[in-house]
Amino acid sequence: MESTLKGKEQVKLDFIPLDFDYLDLDGKCHIRMFGRTSENKRCCVLDTTDAYFWLFPRAGIDLKKYAEKVAKISLEHASRIAKVEKVEIKDKHFLGNPIKALQVFVSNPKDIAVIKDIAKTFHETLEKKETDINFVTRYIIDKNVKPLEWVHVEGRELNQYIEVPFDVDTDIVVMADEIKPTQEHELKLNFLAFDIESTEFEIGKGEIVMISLADHNFHKVLTWKKYSNAPEEVEFVKDEAELIEKFMKIIHERKPDFLVGYFSDGFDLPYLRARAEQNHIKLDLGLDKSNLSFSRGIMPSAKITGRVHIDLYRFVNNIFAYTLQSPTISLNDVAKELIGEEKLEIDLGHITKELRSTHGKIKDAEMRRFSLYNLQDAVLTSKLFLKLWNNLAELTKVVSEPLFEVSRARYAYLVENNILHNLKRFNEIAASRPLGEEIGERREREKYIGAFVKEPRPDVYEKVAVFDFRSFWPSIIVSFNISMPTLLEKKESGGYETPEFEFDGKKRKFYFQKQEGFIPRILKELLEKRKETKAEFKRNPSPVLEAKDYALKTLANATYGYFGFFGARYYSPECGASITAISRYYIHKTIDEIEKFGFEVIYSDTDSVMFALGNKTEKDAKEILEKINKTLPGTMELELENFYVRGIFVMTKKGETGAKKKYALLAKDGNIKIRGFEAVRRDRCDLAKETQDVVLKKVLEEGKADNALAYVIKILKEVREKKAPIEKLIIRTKLKKAIESYEARGPHVVVAEKMLEQGLPVKAGSLIEYVIAKGNSKERIRERAKLPDEVEKGGYDIDYYIEHQIVPAVETIFAVFGITKEQIIEGKKQKNLGEF
DNA sequence: ACCTCTGGCGATAATT
DNA sequence: AATTATCGCCAG
Ligand SMILES: Nc1ncnc2c1ncn2[C@H]1C[C@H](O)[C@@H](COP(=O)(O)OP(=O)(O)OP(=O)(O)O)O1
Ligand SMILES: [Mg+2]
Ligand SMILES: [Mn+2]
Numbered sequence: 001m002e003s004t005l006k007g008k009e010q011v012k013l014d015f016i017p018l019d020f021d022y023l024d025l026d027g028k029c030h031i032r033m034f035g036r037t038s039e040n041k042r043c044c045v046l047d048t049t050d051a052y053f054w055l056f057p058r059a060g061i062d063l064k065k066y067a068e069k070v071a072k073i074s075l076e077h078a079s080r081i082a083k084v085e086k087v088e089i090k091d092k093h094f095l096g097n098p099i100k101a102l103q104v105f106v107s108n109p110k111d112i113a114v115i116k117d118i119a120k121t122f123h124e125t126l127e128k129k130e131t132d133i134n135f136v137t138r139y140i141i142d143k144n145v146k147p148l149e150w151v152h153v154e155g156r157e158l159n160q161y162i163e164v165p166f167d168v169d170t171d172i173v174v175m176a177d178e179i180k181p182t183q184e185h186e187l188k189l190n191f192l193a194f195d196i197e198s199t200e201f202e203i204g205k206g207e208i209v210m211i212s213l214a215d216h217n218f219h220k221v222l223t224w225k226k227y228s229n230a231p232e233e234v235e236f237v238k239d240e241a242e243l244i245e246k247f248m249k250i251i252h253e254r255k256p257d258f259l260v261g262y263f264s265d266g267f268d269l270p271y272l273r274a275r276a277e278q279n280h281i282k283l284d285l286g287l288d289k290s291n292l293s294f295s296r297g298i299m300p301s302a303k304i305t306g307r308v309h310i311d312l313y314r315f316v317n318n319i320f321a322y323t324l325q326s327p328t329i330s331l332n333d334v335a336k337e338l339i340g341e342e343k344l345e346i347d348l349g350h351i352t353k354e355l356r357s358t359h360g361k362i363k364d365a366e367m368r369r370f371s372l373y374n375l376q377d378a379v380l381t382s383k384l385f386l387k388l389w390n391n392l393a394e395l396t397k398v399v400s401e402p403l404f405e406v407s408r409a410r411y412a413y414l415v416e417n418n419i420l421h422n423l424k425r426f427n428e429i430a431a432s433r434p435l436g437e438e439i440g441e442r443r444e445r446e447k448y449i450g451a452f453v454k455e456p457r458p459d460v461y462e463k464v465a466v467f468d469f470r471s472f473w474p475s476i477i478v479s480f481n482i483s484m485p486t487l488l489e490k491k492e493s494g495g496y497e498t499p500e501f502e503f504d505g506k507k508r509k510f511y512f513q514k515q516e517g518f519i520p521r522i523l524k525e526l527l528e529k530r531k532e533t534k535a536e537f538k539r540n541p542s543p544v545l546e547a548k549d550y551a552l553k554t555l556a557n558a559t560y561g562y563f564g565f566f567g568a569r570y571y572s573p574e575c576g577a578s579i580t581a582i583s584r585y586y587i588h589k590t591i592d593e594i595e596k597f598g599f600e601v602i603y604s605d606t607d608s609v610m611f612a613l614g615n616k617t618e619k620d621a622k623e624i625l626e627k628i629n630k631t632l633p634g635t636m637e638l639e640l641e642n643f644y645v646r647g648i649f650v651m652t653k654k655g656e657t658g659a660k661k662k663y664a665l666l667a668k669d670g671n672i673k674i675r676g677f678e679a680v681r682r683d684r685c686d687l688a689k690e691t692q693d694v695v696l697k698k699v700l701e702e703g704k705a706d707n708a709l710a711y712v713i714k715i716l717k718e719v720r721e722k723k724a725p726i727e728k729l730i731i732r733t734k735l736k737k738a739i740e741s742y743e744a745r746g747p748h749v750v751v752a753e754k755m756l757e758q759g760l761p762v763k764a765g766s767l768i769e770y771v772i773a774k775g776n777s778k779e780r781i782r783e784r785a786k787l788p789d790e791v792e793k794g795g796y797d798i799d800y801y802i803e804h805q806i807v808p809a810v811e812t813i814f815a816v817f818g819i820t821k822e823q824i825i826e827g828k829k830q831k832n833l834g835e836f
Numbered sequence: 837a838c839c840t841c842t843g844g845c846g847a848t849a850a851t852t
Numbered sequence: 853a854a855t856t857a858t859c860g861c862c863a864g
Contacts, residue, residue, distance in 0.1 A: 297837040450842030561840025
């Protein structure tokens with residue numbers, strides 16, 4: 001075949017890669033990147049890189065002969081010849097140790113699977129490595145071309161119509177000859193957010209009624225349902241088919257680099273695809289006239305060639321949401337918190353019901369509202385994208401994987417890729433993922449010992465200081481050089497060791513080598529970045545910076561967790577357990593020193609110490625902090641978290657011990673930090689949460705409980721008089737698995753079954769809402785659990801809400817002040833012991 | 837197909 | 853009636 005990829009015109013340009021894929025051109029696998037030039041031209045860059053994997057030879061064999069044998073592998077596969085192109089003997093490192101390995105270059109990355117299978121049968125072969133590295137990842141690593149990092153490209157411009165063997169809608173296509181990192185330019189965010197309204201929620205049922213598109217200045221609503229006095233953004237089309245065509249047309253005209261949805265992997269795009277199929281429309285949203293494609297699996301990812309489809313819901317769900325206050329991560333809640341705007345309120349159920357029935361009646365005013373509602377969703381999504389962009393981009397740069405992957409990734413993926421993308425400079429070959437049986441065995445391993453948590457003495461404390469280690473366990477990994485490749489069974493001079501601790505039923509001690517390992521090294525660099533981000537957040541607090549700091553902190557902590565993760569390439573529960581053992585040693589030591597100094601240590605969880613200042617000063621506390629820090633090894637550092645005016649610690653409900661992981665602290669600025677209490681839990685009703693919140697606030701601000709008690713008595717009275725609004729009595733519990741797989745059928749499971757019967761969309765992951773209604777109190781609670789709609793005003797179970805929701809939430813707090821449950825329930829404002 | 841880890845509280849059902 | 857198992861969610 002004559003090459004069509006030559007090109008004539010020499011070009012030099014600066015380019016930012018946004019989207020990556022690979023494809024065969026002229027019989028060779030090419031990387032294809034889509035992005036922008038520094039002149040803001042839409043650009044496609046083609047490049048190649050070697051496809052290869054590694055073979056480790058058995059000891060004592062003739063390497064040259066082995067290499068020659070491997071080099072001869074050739075077979076027919078998928079209607080082409082899969083063969084080894086060349087084999088090189090290389091000096092590499094594996095798990096930190098020098099090793100001779102064969103680098104096996106193959107004709108096509110897709111052939112690695114079949115070729116490695118043959119090579120594995122050779123008696124000379126000990127192991128195969130890096131056979132599962134994605135070709136895009138391979139390219140990013142070997143050519144040092146990173147997602148969202150500008151590169152200078154020198155190459156040949158290809159004539160799109162004559163020389164490029166695929167359709168491509170960009171301003172320029174370049175075959176790269178040379179490509180290297182260069183200075184940064186501004187990237188103008190060219191994107192479109194979209195949202196679809198349909199007559200049904202289930203993919204494959206119903207039809208699309210309306211689609212909205214939005215960016216910072218473009219607003220558009222498309223619908224086939226005609227009505228008068230439509231807002232100016234609305235454009236009417238003939239039918240659903242034309243609606244889909246028009247949607248595609250707008251995307252092709254506006255040419256966004258990013259297509260952004262909220263839950264669009266789970267709903268909008270699968271639904272759109274189903275409807276396009278039904279209408280015999282080819283759903284082409286990308287740059288190469290190809291169909292929208294989906295990755296397989298329970299949570300499919302919708303990929304569009306040349307545009308980065310970002311489902312913000314997945315990023316928020318996996319990475320971003322942890323620092324948010326919002327009760328759910330619905331678009332409404334997240335947008336409200338981050339941009340201060342909400343969805344429009346409409347009766348969606350009514351409208352979709354009317355739209356489903358052939359004789360449905362919808363008023364023009366309702367359709368207007370519906371259109372604006374749909375548009376607002378797209379607008380919120382677009383604003384959210386701009387808000388989250390920086391975090392997405394930063395994380396993408398840290399792990400060097402494409403935005404498409406990073407925006408959908410969980411922490412394990414980020415951890416793994418942060419390591420993989422840094423191996424090259426250590427000349428390291430990547431370890432393999434576990435296979436088959438190994439995974440099962442790892443999953444069944446016993447838990448190792450984790451953190452130390454001190455039992456607090458329940459009381460109200462004045463002037464509380466809180467110390468907390470910065471990135472504690474990651475700093476232990478770095479300071480003690482802990483990782484699977486640096487783990488030793490015996491002590492090495494100049495190396496590191498753990499205290500003795502119980503592991504796998506035996507007293508053990510582990511050792512780590514002196515020579516810095518690549519994982520501790522990579523983590524050290526991440527910690528430096530995280531330290532900067534934490535400082536930036538302290539200087540200039542914002543929810544977005546807080547989320548970024550949290551993501552980097554958690555990426556570091558998940559690197560510790562990765563050691564004990566069954567799917568890890570660098571798996572070592574011994575390391576996980578060593579880290580926690582060292583952490584227990586240092587937190588005990590820290591507690592001891594603070595006590596020796598004369599402070600009363602109230603509580604400690606993992607890496608924090610809370611103590612009462614007593615008759616000492618904040619200056620004294622800072623002094624001991626400095627003293628402790630002088631004794632800490634490596635990069636470990638204890639930080640002053642804050643000084644608090646007052647704090648409360650309570651008993652467990654059983655009343656025998658002080659409750660761990662439950663406390664509240666009043667800061668000097670009036671803010672109350674609540675941890676573990678029902679007030680911060682999703683699965684309690686609002687009335688119980690709010691009541692507890694008020695009680696904590698009152699007792700902390702006043703240092704006594706009389707006003708708080710009066711408040712609770714008032715609330716209980718209203719509950720008894722059936723005055724509590726149903727919304728505040730709704731209990732929300734997540735259905736964590738398929739309904740059938742529950743062994744214990746709690747109220748939320750039973751309600752989920754009921755919802756399913758009513759045709760409501762319920763599946764694993766749904767948040768089930770229910771109210772306990774009045775009924776036979778001798779029966780199980782689940783028998784009284786009803787959908788909120790089914791409970792009329794005042795129809796709730798008074799005793800349940802008093803005995804099971806409100807009183808349990810406040811009784812341990814009042815117990816600190818000597819007030820009993822009976823006093824709360826009977827409303828007798830008796831004098832407590834302290835007042836005699 | 838994918839999944840960071842352990843410690844802990846408390847609600848409810850299930851079992852004895 | 854008391855104890856144990858299951859479940860969800862949170863702290864770190
Ligand atoms: N999500 C997590 N996964 C695994 N381990 C965790 C996680 N969160 C906390 N830990 C462990 C490791 C932490 O170093 C340790 C103390 O937690 P914490 O004080 O909240 O964070 P940190 O010490 O890592 O950062 P910070 O500087 O914010 O205090 O507990
Ligand atoms: Mg901490
Ligand atoms: Mn900490």
